[in-house]
Every structure is written in C-alpha cells, then in structure tokens.
Amino acid sequence: MQEERAKLLRGYRMRYGLKIHVYGDFACFTRPEMKAERVSYDVLTPSAARGILEAIHWKPAIRWVVDRIHVLRPIRFTSIRRNEVGSKIAVANVRKAMKSGDIDGLVLDSAADRQQRAALVLRDVGYVIEAHFEMTNRAGPEDTPTKHAAMAARRAAQGQCFHRPCLGTREFPAEFRLVESLPPSELPEADRDRDLGWMLLDIDHADDARSLFFRAIMKNGVIEVPHPRAAEVRS
Amino acid sequence: MTILTALADHYDRLANQGEVPTFGYSTERIAAAVVLATDGRVVELRDLRAADGKRLSPIPIAVPASFKRSGTVPRAFFLWDNTKLVFGIGAAKKAEEEAAPSAGGIAAYPAHHGAFRARHQELLAGTDDPGLLALLRFVEAPPLDPQLLPSWWRRDLPDQNCVFQLHGDETAPGRPRFVHDRPAARRIWEAAADASAKTARCLASGRFGPIAKLHPAVKGVWGAQTSGASLVSFNQDAFESYGHVQGDNAPVGEATAFAYGTTLNHLLARGSRNRLQIGDASVVFWAHAASGDSVAAAAATEAEDMFALVMNPPPPNDAAEAAKLRDRLTAVVSGHAPAGALAAIDRSARFHILALSPNAARLSVRFWLESSFGEVLDRLAQHHRDLAIEPPPAPVWKQNPSVELLVRETALQERADNVLPHLAGEVLRAVLTGAAYPQSLLAGVIGRIRAGEDVNGLKAAICKAVLNRAARNADKTEMVLMSLSTTLKDPAYRLGRLFAVLENIQRAALGRLNASIRDRYYGAASATPATVFPLLLRGSNHHLSVLHKDTAKRGLAVWFETEIGEILKPLDPALPRHLNLEQQGRFAVGYYHQRAARKTDADAGADEAPGDDTQSTETAEG
Numbered sequence: 001m002q003e004e005r006a007k008l009l010r011g012y013r014m015r016y017g018l019k020i021h022v023y024g025d026f027a028c029f030t031r032p033e034m035k036a037e038r039v040s041y042d043v044l045t046p047s048a049a050r051g052i053l054e055a056i057h058w059k060p061a062i063r064w065v066v067d068r069i070h071v072l073r074p075i076r077f078t079s080i081r082r083n084e085v086g087s088k089i090a091v092a093n094v095r096k097a098m099k100s101g102d103i104d105g106l107v108l109d110s111a112a113d114r115q116q117r118a119a120l121v122l123r124d125v126g127y128v129i130e131a132h133f134e135m136t137n138r139a140g141p142e143d144t145p146t147k148h149a150a151m152a153a154r155r156a157a158q159g160q161c162f163h164r165p166c167l168g169t170r171e172f173p174a175e176f177r178l179v180e181s182l183p184p185s186e187l188p189e190a191d192r193d194r195d196l197g198w199m200l201l202d203i204d205h206a207d208d209a210r211s212l213f214f215r216a217i218m219k220n221g222v223i224e225v226p227h228p229r230a231a232e233v234r235s
Numbered sequence: 236m237t238i239l240t241a242l243a244d245h246y247d248r249l250a251n252q253g254e255v256p257t258f259g260y261s262t263e264r265i266a267a268a269v270v271l272a273t274d275g276r277v278v279e280l281r282d283l284r285a286a287d288g289k290r291l292s293p294i295p296i297a298v299p300a301s302f303k304r305s306g307t308v309p310r311a312f313f314l315w316d317n318t319k320l321v322f323g324i325g326a327a328k329k330a331e332e333e334a335a336p337s338a339g340g341i342a343a344y345p346a347h348h349g350a351f352r353a354r355h356q357e358l359l360a361g362t363d364d365p366g367l368l369a370l371l372r373f374v375e376a377p378p379l380d381p382q383l384l385p386s387w388w389r390r391d392l393p394d395q396n397c398v399f400q401l402h403g404d405e406t407a408p409g410r411p412r413f414v415h416d417r418p419a420a421r422r423i424w425e426a427a428a429d430a431s432a433k434t435a436r437c438l439a440s441g442r443f444g445p446i447a448k449l450h451p452a453v454k455g456v457w458g459a460q461t462s463g464a465s466l467v468s469f470n471q472d473a474f475e476s477y478g479h480v481q482g483d484n485a486p487v488g489e490a491t492a493f494a495y496g497t498t499l500n501h502l503l504a505r506g507s508r509n510r511l512q513i514g515d516a517s518v519v520f521w522a523h524a525a526s527g528d529s530v531a532a533a534a535a536t537e538a539e540d541m542f543a544l545v546m547n548p549p550p551p552n553d554a555a556e557a558a559k560l561r562d563r564l565t566a567v568v569s570g571h572a573p574a575g576a577l578a579a580i581d582r583s584a585r586f587h588i589l590a591l592s593p594n595a596a597r598l599s600v601r602f603w604l605e606s607s608f609g610e611v612l613d614r615l616a617q618h619h620r621d622l623a624i625e626p627p628p629a630p631v632w633k634q635n636p637s638v639e640l641l642v643r644e645t646a647l648q649e650r651a652d653n654v655l656p657h658l659a660g661e662v663l664r665a666v667l668t669g670a671a672y673p674q675s676l677l678a679g680v681i682g683r684i685r686a687g688e689d690v691n692g693l694k695a696a697i698c699k700a701v702l703n704r705a706a707r708n709a710d711k712t713e714m715v716l717m718s719l720s721t722t723l724k725d726p727a728y729r730l731g732r733l734f735a736v737l738e739n740i741q742r743a744a745l746g747r748l749n750a751s752i753r754d755r756y757y758g759a760a761s762a763t764p765a766t767v768f769p770l771l772l773r774g775s776n777h778h779l780s781v782l783h784k785d786t787a788k789r790g791l792a793v794w795f796e797t798e799i800g801e802i803l804k805p806l807d808p809a810l811p812r813h814l815n816l817e818q819q820g821r822f823a824v825g826y827y828h829q830r831a832a833r834k835t836d837a838d839a840g841a842d843e844a845p846g847d848d849t850q851s852t853e854t855a856e857g
Contacts, residue, residue, distance in 0.1 A: 031237070031485075032438060032484060032485035032486075033239060033438060033439070033467045033485035033487060034238075034466070034467065034485075034600065035469065035474050035476070035484060035485065036468050036469060036470070036471070036474045036597050037594060037597055037598065037599030037600065039238070039600045039603070076668075076670065077602075077603075077664070078661075078664075079601055079602070079657060079660050079661065079664075081656070081657065084473065085473055086471045086472070086473050087471060087472040087473055088472040088473055088475075090472075115471060115473070116594060117594070117599070118592065118594065118599035118601070120599075120600050120601070120602075120603070197237040197240050197439075198237065198240070198438050198439065198440075198441050200438070203477065209476075209477035209478065209479065210435065211435075211438070211485075211486060212436075213436055213438050213441065215441065
C-alpha cells in the first residue's frame with residue numbers, strides 16, 4: 001500500500017512537476033539574522049525558489065512546493081554598499097489616512113531618512129529548481145492539476161511572467177528557462193559535497209509568520225528540500 | 236556552516252579552556268572596587284586598574300551579564316555598574332555644563348541611583364548573606380552630593396565601572412572576593428533569568444528553546460561605537476518584516492546568542508592572538524577543534540599562530556630572528572614542510588576567517604570563509620608567488636608584506652584612514668579565495684604613482700600580481716615575469732623600460748637634479764606615450780652627446796644606445812596614443828625592472844657611477 005502510494009506521488013510529481021533553470025549576475029538570499037547588513041545564504045533558498053515560480057505562474061488554487069535545488073555554478077561572494085531608506089510608513093497611519101480621507105501626515109522623506117547598508121551578495125549564480133504544485137482548498141471546480149501544469153509549462157517555456165522573477169531581492173533580476181534535463185554543472189568536484197547548515201525553508205503565514213528551517217546538505221551539487229509539513233521541519 | 240553556528244561551536248572549546256565566562260556572565264572592564272563595612276558604610280575605594288603602557292586602564296572581570304541599555308530610562312546591572320548608578324554621580328553632560336557649570340564637571344543623576352536601588356531592593360529582598368546585606372544598606376543610603384564629596388572619592392572616578400567587596404572578604408591574602416562572586420549572589424542571579432521569552436527553533440543550532448530578544452553587543456571592532464555594536468540588529472523599521480519586532484525577526488536561542496557574543500568579544504579583545512586589522516576591517520580567525528580534545532586543540536592553536544604569522548609578520552628584532560622568520564615563511568610559501576613547525580600543522584583542520592566592518596551601531600560582514608587550513612595555506616602561497624618581484628622590495632622585508640601594507644600603498648600618505656573602505660575586504664577575499672584582485676587595487680596604486688609617489692618595490696609588486704592573476708584567470712600566456720624580461724613584446728612594458736633607460740641616461744650625463752624626467756614626465760609618459768616619448772628621445776640625444784664627449788663614459792653611452800635600440804626594435808614606430816589602466820600597470824613594472832638593471836661586466840668600460848647611483852637610490856627609497 002505504501003509503495004503504491006509512493007509510486008502514485010512520484011508519478012504525480014513527474015507529470016505536474018517542472019524544472020526551471022534560473023541564473024543571474026547577482027543574488028542575495030538574505031539571512032534572517034543578518035538583515036540590516038545583508039549577508040546572503042550560500043545557495044538559493046526554497047522560499048526564494050517558490051517566489052520565482054510564483055512570478056511565472058500562480059493562482060490561489062495552487063501552491064508550489066520545491067523538491068530539489070541543483071547548484072550549477074561555484075559559490076562566490078562580493079560586497080557592495082548602498083544607501084537605503086531607514087523606515088517604513090506605519091500601517092496604522094495609512095488606515096487613519098484612509099478613514100479621514102486626508103493624506104497630510106502620510107509622508108516618508110526618502111532623501112532625509114537614509115541608512116548606509118553593506119551587503120554580502122552572491123555573484124554569477126545558476127540553479128535548477130525542481131518543484132511541483134499542490135491544489136489548495138481555494139481550487140474551484142474548473143481548476144484541475146492538468147490545466148495548471150500545462151499553463152505553468154507553457155508560460156515558463158515562453159518566458160512569460162507576472163512580474164520579473166528575482167534572486168532574493170528585486171534589484172537582482174533572474175533569467176529563467178524551462179529545461180527537460182539538467183544543464184552541465186560548472187561546480188568543481190571538490191565543492192559538490194557541503195554541509196550548508198540550517199537554512200530558511202519558508203515562512204509559515206498560517207502560523208503567525210513563523211520561520212521554518214531545515215538542515216541543508218548539498219550532495220553532488222543537489223540539495224533535497226523537505227516538504228514544509230514534514231516532521232523534521234515541524235518538530 | 237553559518238557564521239553564528241561556527242562561533243557558537245568555538246565557544247565550547249573556549250569554555251573548556253576556561254577562557255570565557257559561563258552563561259549569564261560577561262567580561263567587563265572594571266576600574267574600582269567599593270569596599271563596604273557590614274553596616275553599608277564605604278570603607279575605601281580600591282583602585283583595580285592595571286598599568287597599560289603609560290596609562291592605568293580598567294581590568295577585565297567576569298560579572299553578571301551586561302545587556303544593551305538604550306533609551307533614557309535607566310536600567311541597572313546586578314552588583315556592579317558605573318558610578319552614575321552606584322553613587323548617583325557622573326560626569327556632567329556638555330550641554331548642561333555650559334548652561335550651569337558645576338563643581339569639577341560632576342553632576343548628580345538621582346534617577347539612575349533610584350533605578351539601581353530599586354533593582355537591588357527587589358532582587359536582594361529577604362537575603363541573609365552579610366555581603367549582600369551590606370550592599371543593601373549601602374544602596375538605601377542617599378546618593379552622594381556633587382558639592383560634598385567624601386574623602387575617599389577620586390577625581391578620575393566618574394563614569395567608571397565599580398564592583399563591590401565586603402571588607403575583609405578574601406579567598407587568599409591579597410585576592411579579594413567580590414560580592415557578585417559570593418555563592419548567595421550567584422544563586423540569586425541564576426534564578427533571576429528572564430523566563431518570559433518565546434520559544435522557537437533556533438536558526439543557528441536547530442534546537443527549540445527561548446529566543447533572544449536583543450543580541451549581545453560586540454566590542455573591539457575598530458571604528459564602531461565604543462559601547463558595542465551588534466552583528467544581529469533590527470534597529471530601524473525598514474529592517475523588520477512580517478510585523479516581527481527585534482529578535483523575533485531572526486529566532487536565535489538565548490544560549491546560542493550568548494555563546495556567539497562571548498566568543499566574538501573574546502576573539503576581538505585587545506591583545507588577542509586571533510585578530511588582525513586590515514584597512515577598516517577587523518579580521519578574526521580561528522581553527523575548529525572539538526571541545527575536550529587537547530591534541531586537536533594544540534593543532535588548532537598552532538594553525539592560528541601560523542596564520543597570524545603569515546598575514547601579519549612581526550618586525551624582527553635582530554638578524555637571527557629575521558632569519559628564523561624568513562625560513563618559516565619561505566616554508567609556507569613554497570609549500571614544503573621544513574623540520575619542525577609545519578610538520579605539526581594539521582592541514583585538514585577547519586579554519587574560519589571573519590572580517591567585520593563598522594557602521595556606527597551595526598557591524599557588517601565584509602568577508603567570511605570556512606575551509607580547510609591546508610587550502611588557506613595554499614592560497615597564501617599562491618598570493619606570495621604572485622607578488623614576488625625581482626629585485627625584492629627592500630632588504631627590510633625579504634619576507635612577505637602583509638595585506639595591510641599592500642592596502643596602504645593605495646592610500647594618501649599611506650595612512651590607514653585614507654584606504655578605500657571596501658578595498659581591504661576585497662583584497663582579503665582575493666588573497667584567501669584565489670579570486671582576481673580587485674581592480675581598485677591597481678587603480679589606487681597607479682593613482683598614487685601618477686600623483687608623484689615613487690614606484691617602489693611594493694607598488695610594482697602589486698601591479699605585477701594584479702596583472703598576472705587576471706591573465707592567468709583569462710588563460711592568456713603573455714604574463715609579466717618576476718624579473719626583467721628582454722623578450723616580452725608588450726608595448727607598455729617596453730615603454731616603461733625605455734623610460735627607465737632614458738632616466739638613467741639623464742642621470743649619467745647630468746648627475747642628480749632637482750627635477751629629473753621622472754618627476755616631470757612620468758605621468759604623461761605612462762598615460763599618453765605618443766606625445767611624450769619623441770620629446771624624451773630627442774632630449775636623450777643631448778645627454779648621450781655629453782657622455783660621448785667624456786672618454787671614460789663613452790662605452791656607457793654606446794651601451795645605452797644599444798639598449799634603446801633593442802627596446803624600440805619590435806615596437807610599432809607609431810607609439811600608442813594612450814595606455815589604459817592595465818597597460819599603465821605594465822609600464823610601471825617595466826620601469827621598475829629596468830631601473831635596477833646595470834651594465835653587465837661583459838660590456839666594455841666599466842662605469843660604476845650610474846650603477847652605484849641606481850643602487851643607492853634603491854636602498855634609499857626601498
């Protein structure tokens with residue numbers, strides 16, 4: 001019984017899964033603990049991968065789940081320093097303005113409110129994301145897995161997206177291609193097996209925006225990503 | 236592995252060796268001990284400071300942990316604090332001082348004293364330990380009046396940290412036991428730990444537990460604020476996400492936060508063997524050894540020492556020491572293990588290097604590397620091979636210049652303050668990962684040369700290293716060699732050589748001048764050779780005719796002419812109109828190589844004068 005179920009799931013994944021090759025000049029998958037002065041994770045996080053897939057195709061009926069991340073290029077860092085805005089406009093102020101109809105106090109002077117922040121970002125990155133989607137409970141009667149799989153594959157093949165996918169932060173755009181087989185890896189042999197430590201898996205918005213972490217181990221350039229509901233992530 | 240995880244792991248080893256305080260305690264610099272009688276009276280004020288060069292400076296003592304105190308509401312530490320809270324007296328703030336000058340620049344801080352009293356009354360209620368009771372009676376007394384200071388008060392005391400001691404309480408004669416070390420005090424402190432923190436999975440260790448709200452302050456980073464800066468901080472709205480506040484943005488367990496903060500403070504402490512300063516980056520490094528394994532710990536210490544030696548060779552005190560140092564470093568550079576030191580080094584030990592840069596109250600990570608020690612040594616060796624140049628920079632450092640010296644060559648007046656902020660981190664990254672050197676290194680050095688500084692050995696070595704590594708990465712074969720090459724056809728290199736020959740001709744003919752062609756024409760010659768060299772060649776004819784007239788120097792003149800001919804032969808008669816940065820680098824290297832070349836004995840007519848002149852110039856400027 002277990003075997004049949006596993007085979008069914010594998011088949012499902014193979015039919016409704018995608019392989020997307022993403023690459024770009026710079027990437028910054030910011031570590032949560034180093035957000036002010038950004039330091040990037042060594043590789044693509046599953047959360048960023050999900051963001052790229054959602055930029056290509058997403059409807060409330062589906063939820064993307066990342067299965068595997070292949071690292072194709074060596075991990076290289078570089079450091080840049082930029083001036084960024086230091087504060088946000090508070091949500092309460094926005095609501096007050098909406099209620100009163102008066103936007104007088106609602107201002108953020110970005111020229112005055114500057115912070116200098118350094119960032120340790122990745123250079124020349126290339127990954128292949130293997131993912132599949134699941135139907136959510138907001139799927140209507142005409143939302144079938146086949147339909148969404150076809151839409152996603154077509155859009156990825158044609159390079160269509162709702163907004164340009166990014167590698168961590170919006171200023172680092174991602175190039176993407178749908179692939180059938182893996183492109184050749186440029187990762188040197190010695191670097192293909194690494195323990196990358198605890199990495200952010202995703203943010204669980206259902207549970208007060210709690211962060212989920214998993215132990216990322218790269219074997220032969222591949223990182224297996226657990227399901228967000230899996231025991232090793234939750235317990 | 237992540238930065239925080241690696242630091243927290245290192246804490247285990249340090250705690251095993253007893254070099255860091257346990258959880259709940261931190262090492263702070265304390266200036267004085269307030270000695271109390273049992274009724275709370277101050278008996279005396281003991282000065283705990285130790286001599287540090289000419290000044291007295293406070294000593295580090297393990298006290299109940301400090302925490303960040305931001306804002307205006309005063310919060311007291313337990314059983315120690317600075318004089319504002321302990322006595323209610325501190326240095327007057329500048330604005331208040333100007334408004335109403337007080338006696339000796341001291342002002343009263345009643346609110347702070349009140350906070351200190353309230354905290355201790357709350358924590359020490361119901362105790363019966365004589366030391367703690369004495370302290371309780373002391374805090375209940377009114378704060379000191381700045382106008383009427385008691386006899387034991389010292390003028391340099393305001394704003395220093397104080398601990399307490401019960402009069403006569405000593406573990407051994409001359410070794411006082413402070414109130415916070417008394418067993419009763421320890422028990423109270425351990426029980427008072429804050430149990431209200433949320434629990435979540437720590438992102439560094441993976442364990443579930445209470446999450447730190449504010450992360451520890453890291454002191455000792457050059458350029459950061461002295462009260463401590465944070466590696467993990469969310470001190471602006473823009474840094475918070477999803478409505479989380481402060482530490483909830485990045486759940487790190489309290490024990491892990493304490494461990495990494497303590498380790499980082501220990502590694503950055505003054506006089507630590509594990510730190511270097513390169514430009515504006517404070518670099519700490521350590522080797523991993525499982526705690527409890529003393530053999531591995533010894534190998535790790537050896538690895539750290541070797542790294543410190545190679546990155547920042549200390550100036551040797553005498554010739555014997557210099558020779559020993561040179562041997563050790565040559566061994567590292569060539570990769571061969573000599574008898575002794577290197578044989579004991581474990582090349583497979585995991586080595587960590589972290590470079591931190593200050594940004595007011597925050598620290599930014601400039602560089603982080605985690606690899607095997609053997610690989611680090613290999614990269615350092617490669618770096619030194621790239622940097623090697625003939626003639627070597629100066630007799631003083633036949634060993635390898637440190638990265639700090641390299642980076643300072645790009646700065647005005649070679650001051651550390653004038654180094655470009657990112658340059659240090661990028662050069663360190665290039666040296667330790669084998670990546671290409673940053674272009675700004677070459678640009679900085681060429682800029683200094685164009686501004687009139689001499690092309691000394693180190694500048695030429697930097698140009699050569701940057702060019703060679705770039706060429707090697709691009710698989711080009713024509714590289715600049717270590718010593719003078721007469722066969723290299725690159726026009727910029729040959730023009731640099733030509734410039735050196737013309738300068739030598741001028742010096743041979745006219746002797747030392749106030750302004751030689753180097754002072755007047757180097758910049759223009761290296762940037763726009765087509766406009767300058769015809770002028771210089773015309774001028775050199777006059778100098779050569781001067782030499783020809785002197786029968787003793789006629790042979791030298793002929794030699795110079797053949798040199799010029801040999802250099803110019805493969806060049807296109809139309810000289811390049813302008814040279815880009817890389818070509819100016821080659822120009823500088825060619826100039827440096829040729830300047831040191833002398834007429835060999837095979838050529839007729841020995842004339843040592845220009846040769847000696849060059850040599851003495853070398854040693855004077857090198």
